[in-house]
Amino acid sequence: MARRRQEEPGIPTVREALEIRNVDDLKQLLSLLPTKEKPMRKGELVDLIDRHVTGKGLPALWEKLDDLQRKAVAETVYSGSQFFNAERFKAKYGAAPPFGAKKDRSTYTETPTLLRLFFYSDDRYDPSAAAILPENLRERLLAFAPKPEPFKLDALDEAPEFIERIEKEYEFDEEEEGLTIISGKRAYLMRTAKSVKDNVHRISLVRRDTERAAQQDLLTALRLIDKGKVAVSDKTFQPSSATMDELGSLLRDGDFYEPQAKKIKWEQGVTIKAFAWPMLAQACKLAELHGKKLALTKAGRNALSAKPAETLKLIWQRWLKSKLLDEFSRVCAIKGQQGKGKRGMTASENRRAVIVEALSKCPAGKWVRFDDFSRFMQAAAYDFEVTRDPWDLYIVDAQYGSLGYEGYHGWDILQARYLMAFLFEYAATLGLIDVAYIDPADARDDYKGMWGAEDLEFLSQYDGLTYFRLNPLGAYCLDLSDKYTPGEIESRVSLSALPSLQINVTTGGLSPDENLLLETYAEKESDKVWRLSREKSLAAVESGNQIKELREFLQARDEQPLPETVEGFIVTTERQARALKNTGEALLIECADAELAELIANHERTKKLCLRAGERHLVVKIDAEEQFRKAVHLLGYGMPRV
Numbered sequence: 001m002a003r004r005r006q007e008e009p010g011i012p013t014v015r016e017a018l019e020i021r022n023v024d025d026l027k028q029l030l031s032l033l034p035t036k037e038k039p040m041r042k043g044e045l046v047d048l049i050d051r052h053v054t055g056k057g058l059p060a061l062w063e064k065l066d067d068l069q070r071k072a073v074a075e076t077v078y079s080g081s082q083f084f085n086a087e088r089f090k091a092k093y094g095a096a097p098p099f100g101a102k103k104d105r106s107t108y109t110e111t112p113t114l115l116r117l118f119f120y121s122d123d124r125y126d127p128s129a130a131a132i133l134p135e136n137l138r139e140r141l142l143a144f145a146p147k148p149e150p151f152k153l154d155a156l157d158e159a160p161e162f163i164e165r166i167e168k169e170y171e172f173d174e175e176e177e178g179l180t181i182i183s184g185k186r187a188y189l190m191r192t193a194k195s196v197k198d199n200v201h202r203i204s205l206v207r208r209d210t211e212r213a214a215q216q217d218l219l220t221a222l223r224l225i226d227k228g229k230v231a232v233s234d235k236t237f238q239p240s241s242a243t244m245d246e247l248g249s250l251l252r253d254g255d256f257y258e259p260q261a262k263k264i265k266w267e268q269g270v271t272i273k274a275f276a277w278p279m280l281a282q283a284c285k286l287a288e289l290h291g292k293k294l295a296l297t298k299a300g301r302n303a304l305s306a307k308p309a310e311t312l313k314l315i316w317q318r319w320l321k322s323k324l325l326d327e328f329s330r331v332c333a334i335k336g337q338q339g340k341g342k343r344g345m346t347a348s349e350n351r352r353a354v355i356v357e358a359l360s361k362c363p364a365g366k367w368v369r370f371d372d373f374s375r376f377m378q379a380a381a382y383d384f385e386v387t388r389d390p391w392d393l394y395i396v397d398a399q400y401g402s403l404g405y406e407g408y409h410g411w412d413i414l415q416a417r418y419l420m421a422f423l424f425e426y427a428a429t430l431g432l433i434d435v436a437y438i439d440p441a442d443a444r445d446d447y448k449g450m451w452g453a454e455d456l457e458f459l460s461q462y463d464g465l466t467y468f469r470l471n472p473l474g475a476y477c478l479d480l481s482d483k484y485t486p487g488e489i490e491s492r493v494s495l496s497a498l499p500s501l502q503i504n505v506t507t508g509g510l511s512p513d514e515n516l517l518l519e520t521y522a523e524k525e526s527d528k529v530w531r532l533s534r535e536k537s538l539a540a541v542e543s544g545n546q547i548k549e550l551r552e553f554l555q556a557r558d559e560q561p562l563p564e565t566v567e568g569f570i571v572t573t574e575r576q577a578r579a580l581k582n583t584g585e586a587l588l589i590e591c592a593d594a595e596l597a598e599l600i601a602n603h604e605r606t607k608k609l610c611l612r613a614g615e616r617h618l619v620v621k622i623d624a625e626e627q628f629r630k631a632v633h634l635l636g637y638g639m640p641r642v
Contacts (some may be wrong), residue, residue: 010082010122011134014053017120018046025127033115034060040043053117058140069115072097074145076119076133079381085118085133087411091378092151100128151379155366159436159467162202162240172196205337205436205466206256213252214431215308215486216513218315220250221277222296222304223516225287226543230278230294237289237324239278248274250512256424256437257461266438270440270461275330276429283322285313309486312430315478319426328386331460333453334393334403334417341392351384355422356478358382367436367467370423374416396452405451412446413459420462432474436467495557499565501532505552514553518624521550522556532569541577548574587625589618589639596637605631610634 011017018026026045030038033052039045053061058636062070071093076084087425088326090096099119100110118137123129133141224230224247231240248255248271259271278294281287286300295570296304303311326348329337337345362368387393391404403409427433440458443466447459458464476484493508503518505528509516521537522530541547551570554562591597594615601612609628610618620628631641 011120011132013136014120014134015046015050017122017134020122020124020502021127024164028112029117032112032117033057049117053138054137058137059144061114062141062145065114065118066097068093069094069113070095070145072115073118073133073141073207074148074261077141077145078147082133082135082138084133086131088378088381091375091411099131101134149585151376153362153368153376155363155368156467157366158203159207159469160366162204162340163438165201165203165467166200167201176189196255202342203438205438207434207436207514208253208256208428209434209471210428211432211434211471211486212431213631214312214429214473216252216511217273217429218308219304220252220516221247221281222286222300223513223520224250225281225300226295226296226304226520226545227516228293228295230287231292232278232282232289232294234289234292237279237282239275241340243278244271244274244570247277250516252513256428256435270426271428272461276425280315280319280426281327283324284318286311286315297502298544298545301546305546305549307486309447309473310431312473316427316430316432316477319430320356321349323349328414328418329424330421330425330462331417333395333456333459335395336398339392341389342386344387344389345391346385351386351418352422354382354384359423359427359470359474362470364470364480366470367431367469369467370420370465373468374411374419377415377419378411384415386418390414394452395447395450395456401450401452406545408450413450414508417460417462418573420460420465423468424462424465427474428468430477432471432477434469434471435465437464440464489558492540493556493557494559496560497554497558497562497566499563501565501569503530503532504528505530517549517553520545521547532566534569534573537569537573538577541573547577581620585622587620587622588613589620591616591618600632600635603635605634 018029021029023040023042023045023366026042026049026612028044029049033049034057035048035052036494037048039048062073065073072089074086075089075092076082079085097115098113099115100112108301112127119131119133121127184536221230229243229246231238231243245353251273255270255274256272278287280425281294281300282289285297286303287294288297289295326337328334328345328348355377358380359371361376361380362373381638387409389404390409391402393403393409395401415446423433424435424437428435440461440463443458443463446594447453447456450478453459472481472484473486475481491511491514493505493510493514496504496506498504503522503635504527518524518530520540521532523533523536524530537547537550547570551562551567554566589610591600597612597616597618600606601610601618609624609631610620632639
């Protein structure tokens, strides 16, 4: 069911709202008023109700409303819209106000409450089809209806260590015969439970402080790309399974979830950070596709020696505007996104802008429950749509499992799932938010009643996100603070550089990014011994690496000054790696004889266009080929085109 657009016309006056109702509807409204008059004609009913509602009796009617009803009226009065937003109201207050009660189960008609004297329907045939506050009534209410308090986002100094989950345990009489119901290919045995017991389980939360990990993971991902070990699809630009496995094993704290081989092998997968880094590198022009592997761009090479926090902020800003990936596509259980439904998907960059604005309202350094943040976005009107037509999206089957059915495309199914993917896979991977989470399997049950979803362990692999905290890096990237002082990424290794160009690991072990850096300039001889390689070092500098990073790396991990031979190795490599310069492609031209080569190489018309290369050969730059041809034509010679 499509949401009503706020720009649709409302109802100017109470009288106009009453005039489209029939006599029976008007009599029900009249019964709610403190009057003994019982007019029978429609015009008289309209006059009487309008006089009570818009006249001096309005404050008295307001006082008769219960607390939740008054809040519903006040929220609409100050919302800037005539339409009561039920979803927003329920998100803020946890319940919907009563507009009426159905007479019985066999009819759709309802007996109105006092709230129907404030809100009216613009549907001539259904008085409960909408809840619109007429403009002239809204103007009267502004005089005394108090402005609602804004939604308060609760926050904690520390994330809890566990959450409680209630699971129901059903006990059946073993001798009771059940009724088997066949539904498609499934058979269900229906029996009446003898008793039901609530079992409370404590589930530990996994907490990840991401700020330092992201700064190290950035360098690890870039160095792995530099080594040509990141393979992506040339169609989707998404990393291969092998790439994600290797990258995930190298990340500072691993991925958010353990590799699937060590856990339940969920069909939907739980790779998060190892998927995000190759996508982020491409979207932010730090890497580009060469064949089937990513290669660093000039900006990517510069990022290797830049301050990681500055690069992370740049990546974040560029990701917000990127069109490389719609994060909702990572909610793999919801199908149809790449088919007909693609046309109805909204622009992801617009969604991100809304989320970032809401995220900036979170108190830095405080833990926020994800569900509270999701409610806050709804209550505070941080609205966005995922799709313009949910009928094209589905679970399992495009017809029976379509999200277009009532209750299948609410905020929790669409917006909240997009929100979790954006926060968990991108904001957390980049180190902007710390996270506390549980396994996604059975973390949420809001989708369990949907057709085809009964066998899904989770709707999205991000369902386990429970709390998050905007950290100092996040505040800096969101421009909530002007400066950021990064904490030192502690190295867990000590090195010793020897005059023989041997590098020994004396204590601790190399981290993945340290291992990749050393591998760029040295050969590994054993687990604890490396040797600087002239060939590797020359190739690294030729590719754009700055060898000064090797000097800084060694100096930071060796208590002694670097030996003169190591310093000399670094200086010499830097100089000799740039001794030759590629000035572009050229043609190698063979002359008929040495005399002709000598003539052309020294003639006034041609000597500036070519160089002698051996006895009978000349070299001409490709971009000077036509000019060279014209010049040799003037000398009376020609050069057939290949």
